[in-house]
Amino acid sequence: MMSLRLRLFLILIGATGLIWLAAVSWIYISSQRELEHVLDTRLQEAARMVASLAEGFGRSSSDDTDPKALPTLSGYERQLSCQIWSLDGRLIAKSSGAPEGVLTDRKSGFSDHEINGEAWRVYAVEDASKGIRVLVGDRLGLRERLVGDLVKGLLWPALLIVPLLGLLIWLSLNRGFRPLAWIAEDLTRRKADDMRPVNVTATPSEVRPLTDALNQLFAKVELTRRHERDLTAFAAHELRTPLAGLKAQAQVAIAADDPAVMKHALRQILVSVDRTSRLVRQLLAISRLDARGEEQRAEPIVIGDLIDEIAGATAKPDAVTVSVDERLATLTWVANRECLELAIRNLHENAIQHMPSGGHVRWTIGSSPNDIVVEDEGPGIPENEMPQIGTRFFRGRFKSAVGSGLGLSISRLALERIGARLVLRNRTDTNGLRGELLRQA
16 A cells, blocks of 8 residues: 555645646746737837838839838847738838738738738738828747747746655655654554553644544553453452362361261352352453443343343342332333343342342332332441442452452443443431432433
């Protein structure tokens, strides 16, 4: 692909050439018009001057058949041809270069004629008092040569100036592209993990959008890398505990002779497996959400049906009840199903895990008919921990046995992906937490 520098160079050279040609064409047309006016004026002046000097020509004898030779008129004889005719049609006098035939049949004024295969411009003036008609003309080919010589005088400097102009344009483009070369050199020297912003101090305003976009991209990549590092570190820490518990309980089960001890150890192994599988599932969900682009395929989703599906597939203690408001069966969100399902499932599981025996989880309509509310009867969240809620792997004071501190983070991130937000607050009517899923305008 052609480089931007060469493309701009060819565009500028082409534009300059077109402007130069347009200027030459305009000069040619205007010069031709002005030259014709000047030469026509000269014809008039020459004809009138000859008429004023031709005293007595019209009263010459009719027997004198040889035309007289006109005297030299200020050096015009090489360019102008002059004839003096009597009013009765006799050629009285003519210049040395004038043709034998009459230059024009018109009695006065300008006219164009072809004489001996040449185009002539002729001016005629008639003086009845002297009995003469003066004809002065010049060849149109001479006029065209004069204009051609003028245009050639303009083109020759152009042929000399265009190479110099091209060199100056090329040098100017190299200087103008120097900031891009500096940016490319800076990026080439960097290591793979160097996400420092590009220096925009000496960057032209035309290049500033590119550098700003690069700096924004570096910031996003650095944030993503930091999230990945944090996720890896926290995941390794969180997985170490249930895996160590699995190993310990397995060792207890192997070494136990008492069936009751063995059964208890196997139950603990199941608890650790549940916690580990949930943690892995949440880590995969976080990874998918982090990698997901801004644009999502949206579809109509009936909220009541989705909550019923999630509640039916989620295990819960027998003493815990779940109710879904019938009005949610008529509420429809147009959103990405996977993101909305992730948000609601993690909120539901979080409510179930923190629920005391005999507790109640309730899904209902919010203050706005498009908002969704989930309420539980758990311990709630201490007010001093509210700012940290949603931080990945933050579990807080009232953490559950199988929690990992990712549920609320997943819900918030998934809702952000579909243009919604999660608002959490402690209930005022009883113990528990109230979560509101709000559609943003």
